[in-house]
Amino acid sequence: MTCTSTQQIAYAKVNFSLEVGQAQDDGMHLICSKMATIALSDELELTRLDDHSLSIYSILWHEDAPLTSEIDWPLKSDLTVRAHLELEKAVGRKLPVQMKLLKRIPVGGGLAGGSADAAAMLRAVVAMFDLDVELAPIASKLGSDVPFLITGGTANVAGMGEQVTPLAFETVHLLLIIPSYSCSTAEVFKAFDGLGEPQKTDNGNDLMQAAFTVEHRLAIDFEAMMELTGLTIHLSGSGSTMFAICDNAEQAKKLAERIQKETTLVAIATHTCAP
Incomplete structure (x- = not known):
């Protein structure tokens, strides 16, 4: 069942451990990490537009963000927008939305704010358009933290981030x-x-x-x-x-x-x- 508007909470993460392998031939690194989502979060608001509309994106700092910085990157390079575009590519059609992203997670802080927002976008659009699509391959394209953040909780994450093994949750x-x-x-x-x-x-x-x-x-x-x-x-x-x-x-x-x-x-x- 489709919906016309939705809100997703994008939770930040911390790494309780992070092992990094040496660079491979392509310059990428294999990792092994215990990750957990935390209560600090961004908010993603989406409204479905009619099929002939162009998508509209806006990114703002939430009024209670603990630390703000200039939002000076091009929208098309933002991971949340890229997640939407990758999803459109995967299903072969436009999925017009109006996005309002309210950020609390600091930029460049190692808390995976951009990845959390991308994961929230994937979840929201799939629900809004009632899509039958596998999110894991799309998430892996976007970054090594995104596959874990699709579901969050606590997990061991390995490989290029695509190997996610959920662990029992405990409040820390x-x-x-x-x-x-x-x-x-x-x-x-x-x-x-x-x-x-x-x-x-x-x-x-x-x-x-x-x-x-x-x-x-x-x-x-x-x-x-x-x-x-x-x-x-x-x-x-x-x-x-x-x-x-x-x-x-x-x-x-x-x-x-x-x-x-x-x-x-x-x-x-x-x-x-x-x-």
Whole structure:
């Protein structure tokens, strides 16, 4: 059954672990990661247009976004728009929609905001047009995080992101620490290739040293957050967002308030979620 309008929540993710293999002949890397979706999210609003209309796309920051930056990329390169275009290509016809994307997930923070939005677009359009189409191949074309984010929850993700093994969900309280600067995924992987064999770290992310190489401020803030919180600090994806696992929601909330008060970093208390 088709619908004329719908809303999808696009949940961010964190990497509890991230192992990265050496570059293959095509320059791509195989990964093995434990990922989980978290409560921080974007909102995707779609309205179906008549069959002869052109699709309309808009991207805005939500009024309660923890950290904003300039939305300065071309719409046609946005992953959400690309997801829509790939879906049209897969079914061989136009699927006209009006899209309004309200963002909360910081850009370039390793939280897979763009991938979450792309996954939300795929889910929404399939439901809106009652399409019989396999989403996994389309998701894999869009990025290594998108296949996992189609369903979210907690999973082991391997290969190029296409191998998703769901795990039992458990609520984990998190302190999320968001710098004002971002890390380019491409630059971090380039630095990773230049480092040779990955250096294993206590925080379980093979990209950490590469991210520090690309963005020296991250290394400084990382050490400062370990000292301030007394917790193990983790890096999500290729950065720049850091996080710590907390005992409960109250601990996460108090630490976030302290970081906001004593530093220039943005910090929020959040938790894992199963959409």
